[in-house]
Amino acid sequence: xxxxxxxxxxxxxxxxxxxxxxxxxxxxxxxxxxxxxxxxxxxxxxxxxxxxxxxxxxxxxxxxxxxxxxxxxxxxxxxxxxxxxxxxxxxxxxxxxxxxxxxxxxxxxxxxxxxxxxxxxxxxxxxxxxxxxxxxxxxxxxxxxxxxxxxxxxxxxxxxxxxxxxxxxxxxxxxxxxxxxxxxxxxxxxxxxxxxxxxxxxxxxxxxxxxxxxxxxxxxxxxxxxxx
Amino acid sequence: xxxxxxxxxxxxxxxxxxxxxxxxxxxxxxxxxxxxxxxxxxxxxxxxxxxxxxxxxxxxxxxxxxxxxxxxxxxxxxxxxxxxxxxxxxxxxxxxxxxxxxxxxxxxxxxxxxxxxxxxxxxxxxxxxxxxxxxxxxxxxxxxxxxxxxxxxxxxxxxxxxxxxxxxxxxxxxxxxxxxxxxxxxxxxxxxxxxxxxxxxxxxxxxxxxxxxxxxxxxxxxxxxxxx
Numbered sequence: 001x002x003x004x005x006x007x008x009x010x011x012x013x014x015x016x017x018x019x020x021x022x023x024x025x026x027x028x029x030x031x032x033x034x035x036x037x038x039x040x041x042x043x044x045x046x047x048x049x050x051x052x053x054x055x056x057x058x059x060x061x062x063x064x065x066x067x068x069x070x071x072x073x074x075x076x077x078x079x080x081x082x083x084x085x086x087x088x089x090x091x092x093x094x095x096x097x098x099x100x101x102x103x104x105x106x107x108x109x110x111x112x113x114x115x116x117x118x119x120x121x122x123x124x125x126x127x128x129x130x131x132x133x134x135x136x137x138x139x140x141x142x143x144x145x146x147x148x149x150x151x152x153x154x155x156x157x158x159x160x161x162x163x164x165x166x167x168x169x170x171x172x173x174x175x176x177x178x179x180x181x182x183x184x185x186x187x188x189x190x191x192x193x194x195x196x197x198x199x200x201x202x203x204x205x206x207x208x209x210x211x212x213x214x215x216x217x218x219x220x221x222x223x224x225x226x227x228x
Numbered sequence: 229x230x231x232x233x234x235x236x237x238x239x240x241x242x243x244x245x246x247x248x249x250x251x252x253x254x255x256x257x258x259x260x261x262x263x264x265x266x267x268x269x270x271x272x273x274x275x276x277x278x279x280x281x282x283x284x285x286x287x288x289x290x291x292x293x294x295x296x297x298x299x300x301x302x303x304x305x306x307x308x309x310x311x312x313x314x315x316x317x318x319x320x321x322x323x324x325x326x327x328x329x330x331x332x333x334x335x336x337x338x339x340x341x342x343x344x345x346x347x348x349x350x351x352x353x354x355x356x357x358x359x360x361x362x363x364x365x366x367x368x369x370x371x372x373x374x375x376x377x378x379x380x381x382x383x384x385x386x387x388x389x390x391x392x393x394x395x396x397x398x399x400x401x402x403x404x405x406x407x408x409x410x411x412x413x414x415x416x417x418x419x420x421x422x423x424x425x426x427x428x429x430x431x432x433x434x435x436x437x438x439x440x441x442x443x444x445x446x447x448x449x450x451x452x453x454x455x456x
Contacts, residue, residue, distance in 0.1 A: 143416045
C-alpha cells in the first residue's frame with residue numbers, strides 16, 4: 001500500500017489542498033494500491049484563508065514513510081511557516097523516503113525553506129516566483145514543473161492540473177482521463193484563460209513584499225533572505 | 229453587508245464547496261460589501277468523500293437572510309440527504325429571501341428535492357443529469373446554467389467556473405478577472421479537455437442506479453421517483 005500524504009498546517013489556501021486531494025482520492029478509490037491521508041501536527045481544526053476550517057485524518061507521527069507528500073500553500077501564514085523548523089523537519093522527514101514530493105502554489109516555498117529544492121527546477125504562484133530563486137531553486141514559469149521526484153504547481157487552482165499529471169505518471173493517461181471525467185474537469189473560465197499580456201506583474205510586487213514583511217516581522221534573517 | 233452562505237452537510241465532495249468558496253472569499257477580501265460564511269447544522273467536523281473533514285464557520289441559525297446560498301454535492305451521502313427534510317427546509321428558508329441560489333454538481337438535486345427547481349433550467353454532474361428532470365427541473369447539459377436567481381454548475385470542478393461567473397454578475401468582468409488571476413485559474417488539463425465523444429455515458433448508468441439504491445434503501449418513494 002502506497003500512502004499519498006497531504007500536509008495540513010495553519011492558514012492554508014484550502015483550494016491548494018482540496019483540488020489535488022479530490023483528484024488523488026478519486027484515483028485511490030479505483031486503485032487499491034494507494035491510500036490518501038491528510039497529515040497535520042494535531043487532529044484539531046485548522047484555520048484557512050477562508051471561513052472554512054479543515055481537520056486532518058492523521059497526525060504526522062501516524063504516517064510513516066509516505067510514497068508521496070504534497071504541500072499546499074497560502075499567503076501570510078505560509079510565509080510565517082517558512083520559519084517553523086518543526087514543520088520543515090516534518091516535511092524533510094516525509095520527503096526523505098518519498099518517491100514523489102509535490103507542492104501547490106507557495107507550498108514550494110516551504111520545500112525551498114526546508115532546503116529540498118537546491119538547484120531544482122520548480123514553480124509557485126506567479127506573484128512569488130522570484131522568492132523561489134532566493135531559496136535555492138531554479139524558478140520556472142510553467143503550470144506544472146517536474147524535476148526528479150519533485151512536481152510543483154503554479155498558483156492555487158494549478159494543483160488540479162498537477163495531480164492529474166501525477167495520476168498519469170502513476171497509472172497512465174487513461175487513469176488520469178477517468179479521474180478527470182469523474183470530477184468533470186472540463187474547464188470553461190467565463191472570460192477565457194488568463195491574459196498574461198495584460199497583467200502588470202510588477203504592480204503586485206509591493207503587495208507580496210508588504211505581506212512578507214508582516215508575516216516575518218519577528219524573523220529578520222528569513223525576511224532579508226527573501227527580499228534583499 | 230451581503231452574506232454569501234455555503235451549505236455544509238455530511239459526506240460532501242469537498243472540491244464542490246472549496247472551489248467556489250475560494251473564489252468568493254478572494255472576491256469578498258476586495259469587496260467589503262460582501263462576507264462569506266460556511267453554514268451547517270452544527271460546528272462539529274463533517275466527513276467528506278475524501279479523508280479530509282470540514283468545519284463550518286456558522287450554524288444555520290446564525291445566518292439570517294443570506295444574499296446568496298450555494299449548495300455543494302456529493303455521491304451516496306448527497307442522495308440520502310435528498311430525504312433529509314430538516315436540511316431541505318434549511319435550504320428552502322435560506323433560498324426564500326436570497327437573490328442568488330447556487331449549486332455545484334449534485335447539489336442541484338438537493339435544490340430539486342426541496343422543490344425549488346420546478347420548471348427551471350438547471351444542470352448537475354453529467355452522470356446524474358436525468359435525475360434532475362425527475363425532480364421537476366429542465367435539465368441542461370452545460371457547464372454553468374443560469375435561470376432567474378438560480379445558477380447551477382456541472383460536476384465538481386465546474387463550481388470554479390460558476391463562481392467566477394457569479395463574481396462577474398455581482399461586480400463585473402474586471403473583478404472576475406482579478407479573482408481568476410489571484411487563484412491563477414489558467415487551466416491546463418494535462419491530456420486536454422474531456423473528449424465527450426469518447427465517453428460512454430450509458431456505461432455509467434448502472435453505477436449511479438446502484439449508488440442510489442444503496443443510499444435510498446430505506447426511502448423507497450424517493451428511490452422510485454428517481455429511477456422509475
